[in-house]
Amino acid sequence: PFRPEDCIGQTLVFAATGNRAINAAVAACCSEMGILCNIADSKEESTFIVPACIERRNLTIALSTEGGSPALSRRIKNELEDWLGDRYDGICDLLTRLRPLVLALNLDTRQNTALFRSLTYSPLAEALQKRDRNQCEMLLRALLPKELHSHIMELLHDLA
16 A cells, blocks of 8 residues: 655655545655655656657657546557657657758858758658669758758768
8 A cells, every 4th residue: 555655765756546536645745755756647747747748769749638638648649659769760760960061160040940841841851761862962962051062972871
């Protein structure tokens, strides 16, 4: 059985006992002791939630039904993982390499935003997934500022 002493020295507590009264007691104890807690059957008593997460290299997607249905979150997560596959792996890697180079140009935020949007909405992700180096080079030459053209080969290294 749960005892308030169980929380002493804890930083993070999960209560998922299946018993509403026990979970409520854990929540009250954590609240009194200033301990972060997740109460499986009560979003209101929780100080944090645990979303369903998909992690793919440089991409993390988190989703939640705000405690309404962890089973639905899990189903959506599984369906999204199947759909996602590796379709964005290459573009995530390329954009991770590109970002510091773009920021070093000291362009204003609007220019950076426009550049990254043009890259993400271009056919670049598909070209990278197909490993079509010629298409990738052509797209990057068309979309990147001329100052970055000398970096295209290093950006594409092992991606296309």
